[in-house]
Every structure is written in structure tokens, then in C-alpha cells.
Amino acid sequence: MSELVKNVTAALTARFDGCTVSEFRGEARVRVPRHHLLPVLQFLQQEQGFDLLVDITCVDYLVYRDATDRFGLVYLLCHTESSQRVTIRVTLNEPDLHVPSATPLWEAANWLEREVYDMFGIEFTGHPDLRRILLPPEFAAFPLRKDYPLQGRGERHNFVPLARDAS
Amino acid sequence: MTLAAVGEALIKSVIVLGGLATGAAYLVLLERKMAAWVQDRLGPNRVGIPLTRIRLSGLGQPMADGVKILLKEDVTPAQVDRGLFTLAPIIILVAAFAAFAVIPFGSVLPTNLGVAGIEEPIRLVIVPGMNAGVLYVFAVSGIAVYGVILGGWASNNKYSFLGGLRSSAQLVAYELPLGLGLLGVVAAAGSLDLETIITRQASGGWNALLQPLGFLVFVVAAFAEAARLPFDLPECEQELVGGYHTEYSGVRLLLFLLTEFLHMITGALLIVILFLGGWHFPFGVTGWTDEVGWVGAIVRVAVLAAKVLLVILVFMLVRWSWPRFRYDQLMTLAWKIMLPLGLVNFVAVIVLDQVLTLWGARGWSGQLLLAAASWGVCVVSLLVMALAAPSISDNRARRTRAAWDELV
Amino acid sequence: MATASQQDYLWTLNFGPQHPATHTTLRILLTLDGERVVDAVPDIGYLHSGFEKIGEHLDYNQYVTVTDRMNYISPMANNVAWHHAVEKLLGIELTPRCQYLRVIIAELARISDHLLCVGAMGLDVGAFTFFLYGFYERERIYDIFEALCGARFTNSYTRVGGVMHDITPGTVEKIRDFLARFPATLEDMERLLTRNRIFVDRTQGVGVLTREEAINRGASGPVARASGVTRDLRKDEPYLAYRDFDFQVCCSRAGDCYARYLVRIHEMRESLRIVHQALENLPAGPVNVGIDRRVNLPDKSRVYQTIEGTITHFELVMSNRGFTVPCEEAYGAVEAPNGELGFYVVGDGSNVAYRARCRPPSFVHFALFPHLIRGHTLSDVVAVLGSLNIIAAELDR
């Protein structure tokens, strides 16, 4: 962990209670309580210069060893001046799968959050256009959840076959 | 009009139409071969004599394509306006063929063939002696717009419609520079008859050398009229799929495809006749006047055909090397650049003619002086244009209605 | 003032999903005022095939075959990116020779990607020949890859802790030959398009992305660099052996389609330089990490002659054994031709990733599209699409 990231995480833990910092392969990861998520992101973006939202993704810890929470939401941030990275993690549990949307801070969050919604069913409050993005709107399941089978539940073959004479 | 004259016209029409249809089919092959050559490929080379293994380096390809399209199911989509959908390709084809009535494909046969009822030597044009030939060509080619726009509209498809609209705007816009480029030639020749224009060039120098600016304007406009690549917006594949003929298939598509190449032939023929001396070849090979022997008559046809082919090859080379314009750029080019240049050319031709007449410069020295002066006009006006309009388009995004109103 | 999108004379054009300019499959609902685009609503997912779900069912070496099919115009770059992330999770330091080899293939992949991208952009504005010139060089890169790993297109060349097998002298010669001949073709291509007035007028000032927007909207790679973001992971977070090479990061301030085209053209030149340096300084030594790491299949001679070789081999090939991965999460990103291509890998101790999230540059870049196209014309749609280099398989995964 570089000096810059050390200072930032220190400032973060001092300012927001409940944040825990861990490190893996030299990269800092901060676990943030959900109610602090937006302020933390705002603090990092506007005061600490972590101006690039690299990615938003989610992990379903349903069958993960020793996991206590169902979903882990991951925000990857980058400091473009110095190329330092920080990972912000929030955990969620059913049935309350709501987090504040990061779209007011980053335009980039728009589609990334839509994808997380599409794949995991996590709802981002305040998102301007929270629709399914990759899957058809009629699709009912959230395929990247661990309780959804790889081959699906028969959706892929539910079409009318065309014979040569019918067309 | 005697029966013999009618027969003569009929025979000539059959020869011209048959030649054109075959020519257009083989131009398709030529185009594909040309594309292959430019792109370091081989092009169609497998298809030769039907049902044999003889390949003839792909010469059977036009036949295969043609018959295939004829045998293809002629789909009439459910949403189209049936009458107009069928009418459109017919209009465009008829218009394209009709233009050839007054375009000479050679000069004249040397002697009277001795057929009763035909006294004069036969001229190699379907309707000889039409003294407003140029006007006729323009009038008829203007009709082609109807085919395109009707086809686009009747298809009831947004891409077709857009293609038809673009096409009509483009053809109408480029009629003007085309006409202006032509006016210089007409003024210099003092006649609207295409044969007279050729004869005058044979004796007095090619118009391309005497009026370079007019030549330039005319060639650009001819490209646009033929909808060839830098100007192929009506059917640009990457934007409008197939443009106005997206919904067409079978015979009706064949008519459209044929017409495309007919337009190219018309454009090339006009360029050659108006600016490149028609059947005339320098160094006295083809003579300077209407007097010609049998060999000369054949050579003249060959020279004309060769020139047309060369121009068509240039058309194709450009097609395979350049990107295309955008719609607004196309319009800017027509109205703000080509139109002024055409006007400058017209004025320059008349003024130079008068000035040289006043000075009494005639003959070859006069022509040389004229050429020098017009090249000067050409270079200066192009320079002025380049400085005045460094970019032919305004690419800024217009995101509010107010900004668009400002544009309009 | 009423905004333009509220007018009732607007009309809608459905652009795609099967359209010549979308190259692959995406759909845009365009709201047009005449030919001017008032609004564009992208609709994607026409190629969503569940890559990330497959990643949870294939082991770390098998999944590389699936990454081939992600950004399919530069599969090698995806291979490198995936195993970069996995090795970060495992904490593996590659051998110098392997690092150089990966640099070579990544840069060759970059060249082939940029060739197709600028070619497709040329194709979209009507220059077909330009596209085929580029494709001819791609065929030569395919030849190199074929000599390197046996597959011309979907390579799957990298392995955890190394590559499939070492480079042969014949392949080195092929690459040298390519290095010698490619600049001439690039010159030819540039002569066709770079200073062509029609092309410049079609692309300059179209789809402008400012620096602030580029950062705020998460752009990366050539798209960001064309907007003045001097960010290149090869320089900023040097991975593999990029520290050893002398190359420049190509940037522009204009942020329009033309700038993106130029950035890509210049990046090809820089990539050539990198490949040249890497090839001439290719270190000797093994390409795979040692047997003690127990991630690579050992040499056949070791398998047959030593007991730990045999044990390692069988440990690795038997199902449900493989190597052990920490129960941790890591994000590894490389500078793929298209931008930052990262994988967020969650290990759960087994030999299969618990979660294999891909951070696709195309996805983020396509989100820019409505912003870039608004206010331009229908013809600019294809130019902007071409300049963003949207690869549907990477977009939808």
C-alpha cells in the first residue's frame, strides 16, 4: 500500500465509523457500511482525487466458505493522477437489496449499475433508468446469482421453430 | 418519316439497347474485377461456360448473376404501395435508356447503304440531327429522380425512404453544376447538338483543355448524378443498408442495379463527348471532320468506346479508394462550391471568347491563348475557393432546437 | 424553452441489431429530426451469452478459451488480461522470458485490433479498400499466432504461471519479417485516409469527448487518450515487463473521431517499437514458473523421470485437484487495445473461480455513445461507432 492510499484510508476510517481497511497484494480494500456508501464515494472523488470509477460489480456469497452476508457490492476506484487504486465494498442481505446510486457522482455508474441490477437484482435508489440492460425485459431471474443454474431454466429454448415451408 | 427511317431507328435502338444491357452486365464484372485488383484479390474467376468446368476467368459471372436474380422470388412486401413499388424501377430504367436516343455512339457511316428511303449517310445515333440533344438528355435524366424517390417511398421502409429523399435532393442539387459545366461547352460550341460539339472539338481542341474548370465541375457533378462512391449516399450500405432499393428483390432489383450502371455509362459518355473530344483521336488518326472512310468510321466507334471505358475505369478506381461524403457536406459542396465554380467557368468562357475575338486572335494561337487563360482562371478560382472554404462542413453538435434554427 | 426531444415531428429509426454498420450486434433507437440525431437509446444484450457465469464453472486454465471469444479481434490481449488477474490472485511472479513473450503477443494483438478498428471506421465512412489493406496485415499476424500456438484466431496461448509453450526460432523470424514489412503497409493505409479531405471532414469535430467527461464517464484506452487523458496502464501501473521498454503514450486533446483514429494509428507504431525491443532482448530461460509453484504442467522429461514431476502433473490434471487458490479477491487490469480490460477474480480455494467478473472497455465506451452522437447526423452514427470500436461480445459478454 502506497503512502497516498495509507493516508486516504486513514482519513476515511477517521471520518466514517464502521469502515474497515484490509490489504491484499498491495491493494487497499475498504469495507463500508451501506449508509456511508455515498458519502464515502463522494469523499474519495471530490476530496481525495479518486476521480475514475473503474467498475462496479457484485459477488453472490451464497455458497462461499465462511460467508456471513449474501451479496458483496464492489466499487473499484482509481486515482488518475497517481494511478493508485482503492476498492470499496458494501455487503447486502436479502430482502433489503437497496443501495444508493452512484450516478450523481459518476456518469459511468449508469450502465454498470444497470448491469448489476440485471444480473443480481440489486436495486440502486436514485438511478435515472434502472432497467434490464443485457437480458430481455421479460426475463424473470437474475442469472449471476448462485442459485440460478448455468443452463438456465429453459428460457433459451422457448421459441417457435420455423420449418422451411412455413416461411 | 418513312418506313425505312423507322426501321433504321429501330435497328439502331436494338443495337444500342442490347449493347448497353450487355455492357452494363459486364461492367458489373469489371467493377468486381477492378475492386479485386485494387484490393489485392482475384475477383470472380471460377464461373465460365454453364454446366462445364471451363472457367474463362469468370466471364460467365454476369450471366449467372442475371439469371439468378431473374429466377429469384420477386417478393412484394405486405406494407408496400404495390403500384408504385413496381412502377419505380420501370420509370428509372426507361429514363436511363431514353437518354441514349440522342447520344452518338460513333460519327457517321461513310456512304449511303442504298436502302430505299434513306438518302443521307447513316449517322450513328438513334435520333440524328436533334438540335437540342443536350437539353433532351438533361430532361430525361431528370426523370430518374422519380424512380428513386417513388421506390424509396413506396417501399414503406424508413431506410428506403431516407435513401430516396437523399437521392432526390442530391440529384436535383447536382443538376445545377452539371448544367453550368455544360453551359460553357455549349457557349463555346454555339450549339446544343452533341455531334456538333464533337466535331468542333475535333477541329479546335478538346474542351477539357480549353475549359478545365468546367471539366472539373462537370466531372464532379457527373459522379454525383451517377451516385458513385464519394456521392453514393442514396444507397450507402453502412448507413442505409441498401438505400432506396432495400426492399426490392428479383426482377425489380435487377432493373435498379442495371440502371446504376447505365447512369455510369451515360455520365462517362457525356464526359467524353462534351469534354474529351468524343470520337476524336489526336494526330489525325480519326480525322477532323465528318468526312470519313469505312475504317475511319469503325475506328471512331472504337476510340469513343475506349475513352468511355477509360472514364468508367476512373469512376471505379475512385469508388474503391475513397470514403463518402456526408449528406450536408454533399449539399455544401454542390451549392457553395460547385455552383460558384460553374458560374465562374461560364462567365470566363464567354468573356475570354469575346476578348479573343476583339483581339482577333484566331486559329491555333488563339486556342492556345484561350487554354492558357482558362487554366489560369481554373487555378485562381480553385485557390480562392480553398482559402474561402477551408472546410466544407460544420461538424459541431447541435443539441438544442435553437441551435438548429440558427443552422437553417 | 422546450427541449428538442419533446417535439412531435421527430421520428424514430431502429438501427440494428442486424445492420451493416453495427458490425456485430447492437441496437440503437435513434430519435431523429430529419437526419439529425436528437436522442439515441442503445439497446444491448443481443450477444449476451453468460461469460461470467461460465467463469464460475471452468477452471482457471480452461476459462482462457472463453476469454478468447470475448474481444474476438484481439484474443491474445484477453488471454493476457485474464491470467494477469489470476496470477495476481495467486501471487505469482512470472519468469522474464514469459513476461517478454506476453508483451510481444499483447502488442501484436494490439496492432491487429487497431487495424480492424481503424479499418472498420474507414469501411463505415465508405473506404472499403482501406479496410482490406488492414485485414491483409491481420492475416500476417494470424500467421504468427498460428506458428506460436497452433490456432490462428482463438489462441488460448497463456497459462497460469506461463504460456502454452516456448516461442520457436521460426516464429521469431516470422515476427521479424512482419516488423520489417508492416510499416510500409501502414504508410499505404495512412496515405489512403489520414489526409483525405473527405475523411477528415467526416470525422474531425464529430463526437467530441472532453477530458473531464472522459474521466467522469470512465473512458479508458485510446478513447480516453484521444481526449487528453494521459493514462496508459503500461506506463502508469507497469505490469509484465513494460518497464523495460522505451515507448510513448499517444495522446490527443481534440477528443473527436479523427483524434481517436490518429491515436490508434500512432499506437500501432509504438507497439511495433515495443515488439521490436522485446524480440531483440528476449531473455533466455524457462517460460513457466518453477515446479515448486505447482501451477504449470512440468516438462515431459520431468514427468517421466522424477517423482515430484509425476506427482505435480497428476495433481494438476486430475479433476477437483489443480492448484490451490487463496480465498481472496483480486482485480487485475491490463491495457488492452480497447482500454482497461480487467478481471475481478474471487477465489474460494478450489480450482474454479468463485466469480470471474470482466470489466469490459467496450461496455463503458458504448455507454458514451448517446452522449457523443446527440446533435450530430445519422451519417455520423457510423463514424462514431467505428471510432469507439464496440465489440459486441465484449460489450454483452
Add this chain to the structure above:
Amino acid sequence: MALEVPENVLVTKLDALASWCRKNSLWPMPFATACCGIELMATGASRHDLARFGAEAMRFSPRQSDLMIVAGRVVMKMLPVLQRIWQQMGEPKWCMSMGACASTGGVFDTYAVVQGIDRFLPVDMYVPGCPPRPEQLLQAVIDLQDKIQREGTVSGREFERREPVRALLQLPILGQTPEMRARR
């Protein structure tokens, strides 16, 4: 077409001629979705040159094309589009399933990918490979040409006067029937 006297030399010769023309002028409709699409481009590009067989005239309008090359995986969001394009093509038409994904789903045995387009469309020719090399695709085109020559005018449907299809087949757009929704 009047095929009551199949031994009729004239008819068979004409039929052979028609097939010859068709097979030598296969205008493809490149339904390129994924990786195979790039190899399809490579086949059309300089080195392999599909044009030699007269098959380079890619027509993006289904009305004008004879051979639909489905190159790449087809996912459930795309399948209705594919079927619709197939319906829009005029007879005679052929469908080539290029690559493992289009033929069987390939490595993508997942919830979203249709496991072989032949479940929903008539396919004339399968090209194996992931993706097939251009040489393979060329071979497939040659094989398809043979097939067209052998089969001749199968039904003559292209000469029938057919009513235009006003309503397309009632496709459950995007894969779900009401029962499925009810089940969940």
C-alpha cells in the same frame, strides 16, 4: 414448375442451368454476430477471397440475398431477429450455420445461448470449427454449390404466387410464454 415428365430432357437441362446460375451467384447475407463474423470477413478479404466463387456480393438487405451465413452464437434475445430475417429472404434461400456456436451452442452451454439454430430454423450446411478457418468456409461454400446443383429446383416455390406474409409468425418475442411466467 411443370415437372410432370421428369425425364424430359429440356426441363432437366433448364433446371440444371438454373441451379448452375444460382450456385454461382450466392449472395450472402452475413448474419455475423461474433468471432465467426471476423473469420467471415477474413474469408472475404484479400488472402482468401470469397469473390472467386462469385459470392462476395454481401447484401445486407435480406430481400436481396440467397445465402444466410449465421456466423457466431445466437442468443435468445437475437433469435427472433434471426427468424424474422430468414422469413424476409426470398426463395430460393439457403442457410449456413457457421461455427460451433451457431450449430450447437459450442462452449456456451449457458442460460442465454440457443443451443444450435437448427432447432428453430432449417439449416442447409454446417461448418465445424470454433471459429472455422476461412478455408473451411470456402469448402462449405463449394459443398453448398454442389448441393444446389444436385438438388435443383426442389419445389419451385419461388415461382408460386404467394400472398405476402402480413403478420409474421406469432413469435414470443424474447423467449417467454405466459405459462413460464406463471410458473415462476
